[in-house]
Amino acid sequence: MSREKLYGWGRTSPSVAEVLEPTAEEVSSLLGSSTHVLSRGLGRSYGDAAQLAGGLVLRNSAMTVMDTIDSDGTVWVDAGVTIDDLIRVGLPQGWFVPVTPGTRQVSVGGAIAADVHGKNHHVDGSFGHHVRSLVLATPSGTITCSPTDRAELFWATIGGMGLTGVVLRAQLQLLAVTSDKVIVDTTRFTNLESVMHEMQSGDHRYRYSVAWVDCMTTGATMGRAILTRGDHADRSNDERQSPREAKIGVPFSAPSGLLNGLSIRAFNELWFRMAPKQRRGEEQSIGAFFHPLDGVRDWNRLYGRRGFVQYQFAVPDTASETVVDAIKLLAESRVPSFLAVLKRFGAGTPGPLSFPMPGWTLALDLPVGPAALPRVLDQLDSLVLEAGGRVYLAKDARLDPATFRAMYPRFEELLQIKRTVDPDTVITSDLARRLELIRK
Amino acid sequence: MENAFGQPQTVVVLGGSSDIAREVTKKLCGARARTVVLAGRNESLLSEAAKEASNAGATATHTITFDAQDVTSAETAVAQSFAAVGAPVDLVIIAVGLLGEQMLDENDPAAAARMSIVNYAWPVTALAALRQRMIAQGSGRIVVISSVAGIRVRRGSYLYSGAKAGLDRLCEGLADSLIGTGVTLQIVRPGFVHTKMTAGLKPAPFSVDAERVAKDILRGLGTPARIIYSPSIMKWLFALLRHLPAPLWRKINEDR
Numbered sequence: 222m223s224r225e226k227l228y229g230w231g232r233t234s235p236s237v238a239e240v241l242e243p244t245a246e247e248v249s250s251l252l253g254s255s256t257h258v259l260s261r262g263l264g265r266s267y268g269d270a271a272q273l274a275g276g277l278v279l280r281n282s283a284m285t286v287m288d289t290i291d292s293d294g295t296v297w298v299d300a301g302v303t304i305d306d307l308i309r310v311g312l313p314q315g316w317f318v319p320v321t322p323g324t325r326q327v328s329v330g331g332a333i334a335a336d337v338h339g340k341n342h343h344v345d346g347s348f349g350h351h352v353r354s355l356v357l358a359t360p361s362g363t364i365t366c367s368p369t370d371r372a373e374l375f376w377a378t379i380g381g382m383g384l385t386g387v388v389l390r391a392q393l394q395l396l397a398v399t400s401d402k403v404i405v406d407t408t409r410f411t412n413l414e415s416v417m418h419e420m421q422s423g424d425h426r427y428r429y430s431v432a433w434v435d436c437m438t439t440g441a442t443m444g445r446a447i448l449t450r451g452d453h454a455d456r457s458n459d460e461r462q463s464p465r466e467a468k469i470g471v472p473f474s475a476p477s478g479l480l481n482g483l484s485i486r487a488f489n490e491l492w493f494r495m496a497p498k499q500r501r502g503e504e505q506s507i508g509a510f511f512h513p514l515d516g517v518r519d520w521n522r523l524y525g526r527r528g529f530v531q532y533q534f535a536v537p538d539t540a541s542e543t544v545v546d547a548i549k550l551l552a553e554s555r556v557p558s559f560l561a562v563l564k565r566f567g568a569g570t571p572g573p574l575s576f577p578m579p580g581w582t583l584a585l586d587l588p589v590g591p592a593a594l595p596r597v598l599d600q601l602d603s604l605v606l607e608a609g610g611r612v613y614l615a616k617d618a619r620l621d622p623a624t625f626r627a628m629y630p631r632f633e634e635l636l637q638i639k640r641t642v643d644p645d646t647v648i649t650s651d652l653a654r655r656l657e658l659i660r661k
Numbered sequence: 662m663e664n665a666f667g668q669p670q671t672v673v674v675l676g677g678s679s680d681i682a683r684e685v686t687k688k689l690c691g692a693r694a695r696t697v698v699l700a701g702r703n704e705s706l707l708s709e710a711a712k713e714a715s716n717a718g719a720t721a722t723h724t725i726t727f728d729a730q731d732v733t734s735a736e737t738a739v740a741q742s743f744a745a746v747g748a749p750v751d752l753v754i755i756a757v758g759l760l761g762e763q764m765l766d767e768n769d770p771a772a773a774a775r776m777s778i779v780n781y782a783w784p785v786t787a788l789a790a791l792r793q794r795m796i797a798q799g800s801g802r803i804v805v806i807s808s809v810a811g812i813r814v815r816r817g818s819y820l821y822s823g824a825k826a827g828l829d830r831l832c833e834g835l836a837d838s839l840i841g842t843g844v845t846l847q848i849v850r851p852g853f854v855h856t857k858m859t860a861g862l863k864p865a866p867f868s869v870d871a872e873r874v875a876k877d878i879l880r881g882l883g884t885p886a887r888i889i890y891s892p893s894i895m896k897w898l899f900a901l902l903r904h905l906p907a908p909l910w911r912k913i914n915e916d917r
Contacts, residue, residue: 224799226843233665237799237843269662274749274800274843526885530665592880595666595692618665621693651800655662655670660748 227278230521231267232474232528233589233618236274236651242283245299245389248358251279252387252647257661259650260387262331263303265324267531268618269651270335270382276649279387281330290316294395295353300330300388307395308507309463316395317453317507319351323562325464325512330388335615336380336570338577339511340429343565347577349379350570351394359386359642376572377638382614384648384659385639398453401461403429403510405451407500409493413444413545416563417581420448421541424565428452429510432563435489436551436585437482444548446563447496451510464508470518477525480588482557489560524588530618532598533584535566535577536610543608544581547601551585554597559586573634576613584616595619614652622657632658662751663802667882668693669751673742675787676729676756678706680856681806683713684875685754690717692879694752698742700725701757729757729779735786739794749798752882753791755784756806758825760858763818773820780824788835799843804878805832809850809890812899815914836887849878851891852898863917867892 225240238259243251252258257276264271272278284299287310294316298307305325307318322337331337333355338347345351354367357378364386366375378385406427410416416432424430427450434446514520521529536543544563551558562584569575587594602624605612611628612620626632636658639648646661653659663669670693674682677699686697697719699707704726711722723745727738743750759779766772784805795801810818811826829848836846851874853865874891881889890896902910 226841231665234663234667234800235843236662237841268665274662275798527883528665589665589883595668595883619668622695651662654749655664 227261227272228264229268229271229618230265231530231618232521232524233530234269234651236269236272238273238276238278240278240280242280245284245358248279248387248389249363251277252358252360254647257649258387258647260300260330260334260383262301262328262334263326265327265331266335266615268616269655270615270617271331272651273649274651281328281388284389290314290395294397295392296395297390297392298329299390300328300333302329303327304329304332305464307393311395312398312401312461312463312507315397315399315461317398319345319394319396320348321511323512324515326515329391329393333379333388333391334381334383336572336575337615338566340431340564342577342582343424343430343567344428346567347380347570349376349572352379352391353394354392355388356390357386357642358389360645360647361642363389364642372571373638374642376570377574377635378572379570380572380574380576381635382574382652383650384635384653386642386648398461400454400456401463401507402454402456402504403451403507404454405449405503405505405510407497407503408448409496409498410446410448411442413446413548416444416446416448417541417544420563420565424450430565433492434548434561434563434583435493436548436558436561437486437489439552443552444545445493447493449510451505454504464506464512464515467516467518469516471520471522474522474526475524477527477590480524480529480557480559481590482555485557485559485588492560527589529586529588530594530598531584531586531616532601533582533613533616534601534605534610535582535613536580536605536608537578538580540608540610541581543604543610544583546604547583550597550600550604554593556591556594556597557588561585573631573638574614574629576611578610580610582613584613617652620656622655625656625658662749662800664693667802667884669802669882670694671696671746671748671750672752672754673698673700673746673750674754674756675700675738675742675784676754676758676806677701677724678703678710679756679758679858680871681851681854681874682754682756683710684871685756685878686710686714687717688875688879689752690714690719695719696721696746696748698723698725698745700727700738700742702726702728729759729783730775732778732782732786735783736790739787739790743794750795750801752802752804753795754804754806755787757784757787758806758858760818760821763820766820776820777824780821781827784828785831788832792835792839795844796839796842801844802882803844803846804849804882805829805846806849806851807832809852809895809899812850813903813910815917816911817914817917833887845885847881847887847889849874849881849889849891850895852895865917867894867898
């Protein structure tokens with residue numbers, strides 16, 4: 222056992238814990254130990270969700286068995302198998318992951334705990350919608366659950382931030398594809414209103430859709446955006462290749478302040494000008510379309526020693542104005558933010574901590590540093606809450622307990638279900654403590 | 662738990678009734694602090710500070726009394742403070758200090774001892790009591806209120822400044838000892854601050870009020886800075902002053 226400093230992807234508030242990489246068999250006995258315990262995957266959640274200060278953190282990286290993919294596209298995998306592994310093995314056989322976040326470096330256990338979503342949420346829902354069954358180690362024993370068997374525990378675990386137990390294995394339903402290419406349509410919009418209108422009226426025609434929005438322009442070009450939408454190419458004779466590994470990396474933290482208002486503004490400008498006004502039917506590789514940032518290992522270090530926070534919220538369709546107000550608030554407060562990601566959401570899962578809701582989601586990357594940032598994000602919380610929306614916990618590193626409870630009013634249900642499998646509250650996390658979801 | 666901006670939820674202040682401590686506490690409660698323990702000498706002042714904290718947003722406040730002239734009280738005060746929080750302590754502020762009366766104290770052995778106990782020995786004892794508790798938590802932050810006066814000790818306040826110098830230097834080593842533990846220690850070096858402690862003294866250049874110091878401390882909490890200067894110009898001013906030839910140093914401090 223070794224004591225290790227664990228970070229979230231945003232590198233903002235690390236903490237130290239004992240870290241182990243147990244096998245599935247070892248997990249059960251470790252859950253009987255006297256300390257607090259938490260499971261961790263590849264540490265791609267941005268805040269403190271996969272940290273447990275002073276406790277025992279179980280990395281799932283020793284659980285890596287992947288069974289043969291069945292002819293119906295279902296497959297049993299260990300929790301430490303990654304989306305990258307799934308694509309690598311599945312794609313040559315004609316199977317793709319049903320949902321992928323912006324990085325392939327996510328474990329299945331982490332994808333379940335954060336109930337990750339991708340560019341196809343408006344059509345296919347989140348990762349949890351494609352989990353057929355899962356095996357969960359809890360302090361009360363190992364339990365297999367599914368949408369039909371112990372459904373409450375199953376849905377509490379989907380998006381449950383790892384607080385119901387340690388996912389050991391899961392059965393996933395993969396998506397049949399005939400090509401390793403995506404056919405992409407790109408359109409450039411000079412303001413937010415026009416892109417939102419196009420997404421609302423036309424996204425249903427595409428499996429994948431995402432808009433990148435510039436949050437640093439004001440006035441007539443406020444929220445100018447690039448909308449990319451696409452679907453898998455349909456060509457049965459293609460040779461299907463897995464995405465390539467990252468060729469370049471960031472070896473150490475950049476000086477703080479490298480990504481400042483000026484450099485970010487310049488980047489946003491360049492990126493906007495490089496995009497075509499309109500381009501249809503462009504063929505892109507899966508890596509380029511889904512995981513552009515995976516091309517640079519440890520890109521989060523570019524934000525320097527102080528790190529960055531990501532702020533992602535969802536609001537219902539009736540609150541489209543909130544998206545506009547949020548971007549306006551950011552642009553006017555002159556807090557530097559990288560291109561924001563705007564997406565349409567479909568329905569969430571039945572889980573008590575499910576994040577998505579039919580409507581909009583906006584994700585912002587914000588370097589830590591500007592004195593106004595904490596307050597601006599608190600103001601955003603109020604806007605989102607007022608609109609009946611919520612903040613994504615897998616990205617969060619600064620929400621306060623009262624706002625959390627108002628955004629996730631069903632949190633008590635999670636705690637009730639948790640008590641049935643973890644009566645002594647062995648499992649907790651820095652996130653759960655910060656949100657006062659669990660005061661242990 | 663502390664959030665991404667270094668804003669704590671649980672705070673222990675040793676020396677909680679000092680003007681700087683009270684301003685910092687108010688500001689922390691205006692951010693994320695909800696559980697606050699204020700430990701100090703004067704119960705009625707502590708109660709006032711606790712009331713301020715509640716008004717600023719704290720939901721649970723506790724007061725604990727100790728005597729900083731008695732080093733054996735440090736461990737008890739720390740133990741009581743951690744027990745009162747009952748959860749991981751995100752931030753401990755050490756704001757214990759006594760300015761004294763240099764011209765009277767320097768020829769009075771008991772008074773000289775008192776100055777070094779309150780400004781040095783008691784804080785060091787408290788830090789020793791804190792250290793293992795914080796390391797076991799795997800997270801947390803310690804802020805020690807030092808002074809620019811400790812960077813170069815002057816004739817007119819050497820009992821106070823000398824003790825602060827010792828504490829400040831000791832904390833640099835202590836901070837190094839905490840690397841990799843998840844616990845961080847930051848040293849605050851304010852310039853001349855208008856408080857009840859300095860009332861009646863002739864202000865030095867770039868003097869500030871306690872509110873400004875509190876603001877600089879809160880900003881500093883969100884950074885990896887080992888040393889927080891307030892106002893920030895002190896960093897450059899003392900980079901110069903510490904190397905000033907001794908006769909010149911004495912000259913500019915002649916009337917102080």
